[in-house]
Amino acid sequence: MAFKALILDFDQTLVDSIRDFYAAYNLCLAKYGRPLIEWHIFLQDYRNDRLARFLPDNLQRDFWRDFLHIIGRIFDNCRLLPGSREALLFARECGFLIAVTTGRYSPSALFHYWLSLLGIRRLIDAAVTRAEVPTSEGKLLIFVKASQKLGVDPQECVIVGDYLDDMQAASRLRAVAVGVLTGYMDSKALRSAGAQWVLDGIYQLPLVLSRYSPKR
Numbered sequence: 001m002a003f004k005a006l007i008l009d010f011d012q013t014l015v016d017s018i019r020d021f022y023a024a025y026n027l028c029l030a031k032y033g034r035p036l037i038e039w040h041i042f043l044q045d046y047r048n049d050r051l052a053r054f055l056p057d058n059l060q061r062d063f064w065r066d067f068l069h070i071i072g073r074i075f076d077n078c079r080l081l082p083g084s085r086e087a088l089l090f091a092r093e094c095g096f097l098i099a100v101t102t103g104r105y106s107p108s109a110l111f112h113y114w115l116s117l118l119g120i121r122r123l124i125d126a127a128v129t130r131a132e133v134p135t136s137e138g139k140l141l142i143f144v145k146a147s148q149k150l151g152v153d154p155q156e157c158v159i160v161g162d163y164l165d166d167m168q169a170a171s172r173l174r175a176v177a178v179g180v181l182t183g184y185m186d187s188k189a190l191r192s193a194g195a196q197w198v199l200d201g202i203y204q205l206p207l208v209l210s211r212y213s214p215k216r
Helices: 018-031 039-047 057-071 084-094 108-117 140-150 164-172 187-192 202-212
Strands: 005-009 097-102 126-129 157-161 176-180 197-199
Touching (some): 005 140, 018 039, 084 097, 084 202, 097 140, 108 126, 126 140, 140 157, 140 164, 157 164, 157 202, 164 176, 164 187, 176 202, 187 197, 197 202
Parallel strands (some): 005 097, 005 157, 097 126, 157 176, 176 197
């Protein structure tokens, strides 16, 4: 199998944006008249994938839809994680096409603007937000859209993300699934979700890419 492309999740994979997620979550709680939660509680429940416990079942679908729209416009505390730029540069040197994706309902122009502010827009070939795949509830169709923009088959991709859904989608697409621990998920959970590799952070990605480089 020849690998041609690298598809990267954005939040907690390339950038540290957890504070933006906390702000968006509390804004959405306020919208629905729910009590706000403190940072340490948010982080603990985020890590354990239990943030839904603060909502009754009848609010779940609407709440999370609105949350993704709110977080789609908040980039106030968005910073590159260590090694992000270097990993992108290494991928380009290896000959990979590169796409960056996000589950946020973010307008494409706004997302591209922030990629430019972060100094990485020129290093990528395509970007996809959930706004371009509005029927998608997970990441699978977002990753498919990214592979289409790059002109490759999903099986020819290395997909990197921090969350269980990233690994499940990559596994279903028969791509190489690489999990990173900067999203607070447990290594065992990522592997159970389909991760073939689990890295401490994006800074270790060149070690994996060197095995799948198109120039090998």
